[in-house]
Structure formats: C-alpha cells, structure tokens
Amino acid sequence: MNFFLEVLIGGLLSGVMYALVALGFVMIYKASGVFNFAQGAMVYLAALSVVGCLEKGAPLWLAIILAFVIMTLFGIATEKFVLRKLVNQPPIALFMATIGLAFFIEGLAPMIFGSEPRALELGIVDEPIPWILDNWNMVISKFDLVAAGVAAVLVATLALFFQYTRVGRALRAVADDHQAALSIGIPLQHIWAIVWGVAGFVALVAGMMWGARNGVQFALTFTALKALPVLILGGFTSVPGAIVGGLIIGASEKLAEIYIPPVMQDLFGGNFGGIEGWFPYVLALLFLLVRPEGLFGERHIDRV
Amino acid sequence: MLYREAGQFKTTYAADQQIFPIRQDRIAVIALLAVAFVGVPLFASEYWFSAILIPFLIFALAALGLNVLTGYAGQLSLGSAAFMAVGAYAAYNFQLRIEGIPIMLSFILAGLTAAGVGVLFGLPSLRIKGFYLAVATLAAQFFIVWCLTKFPWLSNNSSSGVISTQKLIVFGYELDRPVEKYLLVLSIVVLMAFAAKNMVRSSTGRAWMAVRDMDVAASVIGIRLMPTKLLAFAVSSFYCGVAGAMYAFCYLGSVEPDGFSLDMSFKILFMIIIGGVGSIMGSFLGAAFILLLPIFLDIALPYCADLFGLPFSSATVSHIQILVFGGLIMFFLIVEPHGLARLWQIAKEKLRLWPFPH
Numbered sequence: 001m002n003f004f005l006e007v008l009i010g011g012l013l014s015g016v017m018y019a020l021v022a023l024g025f026v027m028i029y030k031a032s033g034v035f036n037f038a039q040g041a042m043v044y045l046a047a048l049s050v051v052g053c054l055e056k057g058a059p060l061w062l063a064i065i066l067a068f069v070i071m072t073l074f075g076i077a078t079e080k081f082v083l084r085k086l087v088n089q090p091p092i093a094l095f096m097a098t099i100g101l102a103f104f105i106e107g108l109a110p111m112i113f114g115s116e117p118r119a120l121e122l123g124i125v126d127e128p129i130p131w132i133l134d135n136w137n138m139v140i141s142k143f144d145l146v147a148a149g150v151a152a153v154l155v156a157t158l159a160l161f162f163q164y165t166r167v168g169r170a171l172r173a174v175a176d177d178h179q180a181a182l183s184i185g186i187p188l189q190h191i192w193a194i195v196w197g198v199a200g201f202v203a204l205v206a207g208m209m210w211g212a213r214n215g216v217q218f219a220l221t222f223t224a225l226k227a228l229p230v231l232i233l234g235g236f237t238s239v240p241g242a243i244v245g246g247l248i249i250g251a252s253e254k255l256a257e258i259y260i261p262p263v264m265q266d267l268f269g270g271n272f273g274g275i276e277g278w279f280p281y282v283l284a285l286l287f288l289l290v291r292p293e294g295l296f297g298e299r300h301i302d303r304v
Numbered sequence: 305m306l307y308r309e310a311g312q313f314k315t316t317y318a319a320d321q322q323i324f325p326i327r328q329d330r331i332a333v334i335a336l337l338a339v340a341f342v343g344v345p346l347f348a349s350e351y352w353f354s355a356i357l358i359p360f361l362i363f364a365l366a367a368l369g370l371n372v373l374t375g376y377a378g379q380l381s382l383g384s385a386a387f388m389a390v391g392a393y394a395a396y397n398f399q400l401r402i403e404g405i406p407i408m409l410s411f412i413l414a415g416l417t418a419a420g421v422g423v424l425f426g427l428p429s430l431r432i433k434g435f436y437l438a439v440a441t442l443a444a445q446f447f448i449v450w451c452l453t454k455f456p457w458l459s460n461n462s463s464s465g466v467i468s469t470q471k472l473i474v475f476g477y478e479l480d481r482p483v484e485k486y487l488l489v490l491s492i493v494v495l496m497a498f499a500a501k502n503m504v505r506s507s508t509g510r511a512w513m514a515v516r517d518m519d520v521a522a523s524v525i526g527i528r529l530m531p532t533k534l535l536a537f538a539v540s541s542f543y544c545g546v547a548g549a550m551y552a553f554c555y556l557g558s559v560e561p562d563g564f565s566l567d568m569s570f571k572i573l574f575m576i577i578i579g580g581v582g583s584i585m586g587s588f589l590g591a592a593f594i595l596l597l598p599i600f601l602d603i604a605l606p607y608c609a610d611l612f613g614l615p616f617s618s619a620t621v622s623h624i625q626i627l628v629f630g631g632l633i634m635f636f637l638i639v640e641p642h643g644l645a646r647l648w649q650i651a652k653e654k655l656r657l658w659p660f661p662h
C-alpha cells in the first residue's frame with residue numbers, strides 16, 4: 001500500500017510538471033485558436049537562454065529576467081512575422097506553421113547558446129524529504145514538491161491576471177469572440193502579442209523546472225509530446241483542465257509503468273517496459289471516445 | 305503558344321471524362337514516363353538510384369497516402385510513419401512465415417494489414433475531429449512502434465526489433481541491382497499514383513472532399529460518414545503500408561522500429577504541405593523538395609562557409625538545416641498555402657495565355 005501511494009504521489013507530482021507545459025498550450029489556444037505545437041521548443045529555448053545567460057556570467061535573477069525578455073520578444077516576433085500573416089487560414093495551416101516554428105527554434109536555439117547538455121542549478125536539491133521517509137517510508141522528492149508549489153503559484157497568478165486586470169479582461173473577451181472583441185475596440189494584435197508573451201513566460205517557468213530536473217538538453221522539446229495527452233484529456237480551452245489532466249496523466253502513467261509490464265510478461269514473456277511512451281495517448285484516446293471535448297472543454301455544436 | 309487546348313473538341317463523354325483532357329498533358333505524361341522508365345536507367349549512376357531516386361519514389365507514395373487522408377478527406381494524421389512500419393514488418397513476416405509466397409503478393413498483403421490497422425486507429429475519427437484527432441493519431445505512432453520493439457515474434461526474435469529483409473524475387477528473377485529495384489518501385493508507384501488519381505475524381509473522392517469541407521453538410525446530402533472516413537483511413541494506410549514495405553525491401557534492406565519515428569511522420573506531413581495539400585502531383589513535388597533540400601544544404605553550406613570565411617562545424621550545419629527546414633515550412637504556408645502544386649497550376653494558366661495575356 002505504501003509503495004502504491006508512493007508511486008501515486010510521485011506520478012501526481014510529475015503530472016504537475018506536464019501541466020506546466022500544457023498551460024502554455026491552453027493560453028495560446030484560448031486566446032487565438034492556434035494549436036501551438038512549438039510550445040515544447042519554446043520550453044527548450046527558455047531553458048537554454050537561462051543557462052546561456054548564466055554561462056555569460058549573469059547572476060540567476062538577471063538570467064531569468066533576460067530569458068523572460070528573450071521569450072517575450074520571440075513571442076511578439078512570432079506573432080508579427082508568422083501568425084499575423086496567416087490570419088484567416090484554416091486552423092490546420094496554423095498548426096502546421098507552428099510545427100515549422102518548432103523546427104526553426106530547435107535549429108536556432110542551439111546555434112546561439114550551444115547544444116551540449118548542461119545542468120541548471122536553482123538551489124533546490126532533488127532528494128527525498130527525510131521526515132516523510134522516516135515516518136511513512138515513502139520517497140517523495142523535495143524538488144517535485146517545489147515544482148508543484150511553483151505550478152500552484154503560477155496558476156493562481158494567471159487566474160488573478162485573467163480575472164482582475166484590464167488586459168486579462170481583454171484577453172478573455174478575445175478568447176470568447178474575436179469579432180465582438182474587435183468591434184468594441186480591443187486591439188486584437190496587441191492582445192495576441194501579450195498572449196505570446198504570457199505563453200513565453202509559462203514556457204520559461206516550465207523550462208526552468210524541467211531543466212533543473214533533467215538538465216538542459218534537446219530532450220526538453222519532447223515535453224510537448226507529454227503535454228498533448230494532458231491537453232486532450234483536459235480540453236484545449238481549460239486552465240483547470242490542464243491541471244487536472246496533468247495529474248491524471250502523471251498518476252496513471254506511473255502506475256501503468258509499474259503494474260502493467262509484469263502482467264504482460266506473464267502473458268507473453270519478454271520485457272515490456274517503456275509503456276510510459278504511449279500509455280497517456282491511449283488513455284486519452286479512450287477517454288475521448290466517451291467525451292470528445294475533453295474533461296472541461298467547451299461542447300461544440302455544429303450548424304450547417 | 306504550345307500549351308493551348310484550342311481546337312481539341314470532345315465528341316464523346318469518354319473523351320470528356322478522360323484523366324488528362326488536354327493533349328499536351330497526355331504527351332507530357334507519356335514523355336515523363338518514358339524518361340523515368342527508359343531514360344533514367346540508361347544514364348543515372350548507382351548512387352542516384354539508391355540514395356535519391358528510390359527513396360524519392362517511396363516517400364512520394366507515402367505522401368500520396370497521407371494526402372488522400374489529410375488533403376482529400378480532411379483528417380489530419382501524425383502517424384503515417386507507423387503505418388509504414390506496419391507495412392514493412394507485415395511484408396517481412398509474410399515472406400518469412402508463408403512458404404514460397406510471391407513478393408508482390410506479400411506487398412499487397414502488407415498494404416492490407418496496414419489498412420486494417422489504419423481502420424482501427426481511424427475509428428476515433430467518427431467521434432472526434434481536428435486537433436483532438438491529430439493527437440489521437442499520435443497514439444498510433446507511439447503504440448505501434450512500441451509493439452514492434454517489444455513483441456519479439458514480429459521481428460522473428462531479433463534483438464531490439466531489427467529485421468533484415470529477404471531477397472527480392474519477382475517472377476523467379478532476383479532483383480539485386482539498384483536499377484532493377486528502381487524499376488520495380490517505379491512501376492508500383494506509377495500504378496498506385498494513377499489509381500489514386502482516378503479514385504479522387506470518382507464518387508469516392510468527391511465524397512471525401514465533401515466530408516473534408518463540412519462533414520455535417522456531407523451527411524445531410526446523403527454521404528455516409530462512417531464508411532467514407534474509414535475508407536479514407538484504409539486507403540491511406542494501404543498506400544503507406546506498401547511504401548513501408550518497399551522502404552524496407554527495396555531501399556534500406558534492414559530496418560528497425562525506431563527508424564519509423566515521429567520525425568518521419570512529420571517529414572511526410574511536410575511533403576504534402578510543401579507539395580500541396582489535396583493534390584496527387586503535389587505529393588511528388590513535396591517529396592522531391594523535402595528529400596533534396598538536406599542534400600542541397602549539405603553541399604551548399606560548407607561552400608557558403610568557405611565563401612564568407614565562417615567556421616561551420618558539422619553540428620552547426622545540422623542546426624542550420626533544421627532551421628532552414630522550419631523557416632521554409634512557415635514561408636511556404638504564408639506565401640503559398642496550397643504548395644508547389646498550386647504554383648505549377650498558376651504557371652499552366654499563364655502558359656495558356658502566353659504570349660498574349662489578354
């Protein structure tokens with residue numbers, strides 16, 4: 001039972017990390033209807049720019065600010081030079097453009113900051129908390145808890161930002177209906193630039209967390225692939241959906257990795273590790289068959 | 305001046321409905337086929353066959369398959385490489401386990417197996433649409449590759465799922481020289497391309513396009529969504545499966561599941577974006593472009609580096625390649641969302657009026 005709980009909690013906490021990436025997707029999808037496949041690449045770019053600035057001798061706080069500036073500028077540039085030119089194209093074209101953007105970043109970022117894997121020190125150690133280890137004999141990483149805390153703060157900040165600021169209200173208006181927002185005088189293009197800036201900020205937080213955990217390396221771009229099932233489970237348009245979806249995916253994935261391979265081994269023989277790679281997708285797929293719009297997604301009604 | 309259909313009267317329905325209604329087009333296609341079947345084998349070198357022409361044809365076929373699904377039926381798929389993997393492994397297993405089965409038959413069976421798997425993973429398309437579906441096809445991508453790695457029976461107990469394909473024997477004659485393999489691949493691709501061309505201008509193809517443009521409207525005018533969508537998945541996977549079988553048997557000779565990665569799926573997707581979504585010819589143009597671009601950059605970049613005195617390491621070159629790749633995708637989507645095929649069409653329109661544009 002203890003072991004089950006340990007796996008479950010570990011899974012939930014890693015799910016928080018997925019949710020961090022998924023949040024960036026949701027932000028952009030909500031505000032501009034673009035399914036931004038490049039979010040994973042943006043996470044990579046953000047982590048690399050933090051590490052790159054650190055290597056140039058900047059202190060951590062300055063590096064983070066610089067990285068934030070880079071991400072914001074990058075987001076605005078993307079909006080201005082790519083997406084604005086694709087207005088009125090079908091969503092699939094926009095999606096494919098973001099795949100192109102992902103490749104572009106994956107080529108550009110290592111050219112500027114170097115491609116070798118590096119560690120990112122945030123001053124949080126990835127070790128079990130002794131108190132829980134002693135009392136319940138469970139390994140719960142300090143780092144994971146901090147990550148969960150950061151995610152909670154991030155979500156709360158975003159929620160407040162959306163709910164109570166002028167810009168946030170404008171963002172919600174745009175998300176609801178582009179044309180209506182435009183007609184009451186909300187500058188659509190500024191809003192999109194802001195959204196991309198916010199998505200860059202979310203990518204920065206995710207990049208620092210993931211980078212501190214696994215090292216800053218190319219594999220960071222694959223975080224996007226981890227976030228996709230979270231998204232379809234939670235619904236593309238829902239911030240709480242991203243969090244809940246992340247928790248479900250994280251927990252079920254870790255449990256599946258522990259409990260399914262032995263069963264299959266008994267049935268077929270051989271080694272069946274690596275279920276993590278596809279399990280979230282199949283889970284999300286099965287879930288979609290029951291609820292096509294995800295947990296918290298908006299129900300779609302088609303009219304001819 | 306040369307490309308003009310004035311004076312070509314159609315007196316029968318058959319003539320009006322034929323696949324290339326303009327005489328000049330017919331001549332061009334016949335000339336192209338003659339060059340491909342006779343001219344190229346006479347002049348091309350071994351390197352050209354095994355490094356450029358064969359992969360070009362194979363990827364063009366895979367792109368054609370994806371184009372049927374995405375371009376005509378409007379179902380975005382990110383799992384085409386997985387269906388190629390199914391084809392490759394199915395062909396290998398049919399050869400291995402059925403004594404004396406002709407290679408052509410095992411290719412067809414491989415295509416049918418891939419079609420079956422494609423229908424299975426196409427089932428969710430009846431419930432979910434758009435991006436949700438695209439992500440769902442990723443499930444196929446990861447799950448199939450994982451299965452091929454983990455079930456040793458599928459790769460005849462070889463370590464990490466690597467298979468070495470059997471000999472290519474067609475009608476009792478063993479094909480081992482690149483030029484022979486090229487001719488085999490070319491024949492299959494030409495046949496299947498014509499089949500696809502005819503399919504998309506038949507009622508099946510029109511049903512696909514109606515579903516693509518608006519599925520609710522399509523079902524209102526009496527198109528049954530389920531068979532139409534599933535047929536698109538089946539046909540698309542069949543094409544990808546045959547392409548995969550040829551990828552293993554005629555191109556590489558030895559493949560592993562991880563070779564059919566998500567990157568390859570994206571590559572095939574890019575081929576149809578750049579070539580032209582919803583165009584048979586676009587699949588070929590896109591495949592040529594995507595395959596030739598890295599080769600071109602490989603040659604051009606060091607040369608540019610010398611010219612400007614920049615020290616390019618091989619890592620930088622590969623990064624620039626990725627960057628240019630991504631940049632071009634965005635560029636094409638912005639400048640010409642309908643791809644190279646559309647440019648070709650515009651050129652033809654212009655040519656019809658040339659040299660008097662009014």
